[in-house]
Amino acid sequence: xxxxxxxxxxxxxxxxxxxxxxxxxxxxxxxxxxxxxxxxxxxxxxxxxxxxxxxxxxxxxxxxxxxxxxxxxxxxxxxxxxxxxxxxxxxxxxxxxxxxxxxxxxxxx
Numbered sequence: 001x002x003x004x005x006x007x008x009x010x011x012x013x014x015x016x017x018x019x020x021x022x023x024x025x026x027x028x029x030x031x032x033x034x035x036x037x038x039x040x041x042x043x044x045x046x047x048x049x050x051x052x053x054x055x056x057x058x059x060x061x062x063x064x065x066x067x068x069x070x071x072x073x074x075x076x077x078x079x080x081x082x083x084x085x086x087x088x089x090x091x092x093x094x095x096x097x098x099x100x101x102x103x104x105x106x107x108x109x
Contacts, residue, residue: 027086028093036091037108040083051075056098057105064099068092 037056045054059067068088073080080088098106 026089028089028091028096030090030094030097032087033090033092033094034108036083036087037094040079040087041091042108055107056095057100057102057107059095059099060101061096061099064092064095 041054043049044051047053056064083091096102098104098108
């Protein structure tokens, strides 16, 4: 009986660990997302550019999730419409993985 509880505990721990990293964009590729962010987003979200400076660590993981779920670039919605669903997932996953409260916050270089 104790072995069963131990196995169950391990399974739950694995699910929680994997679930935490997959909250943002199920199926998003953060490596592709970084490339797309630099190509599609950074031009307008750098110092002295059209939009405010914005890096992955400018928001928390939850804030990035809300941005992609609700906001969807309200100030300039055509930006999101120009990207495929997969490209948006990839960008979202990159931003989520490197958000301010993530294990690896980063600016995007």
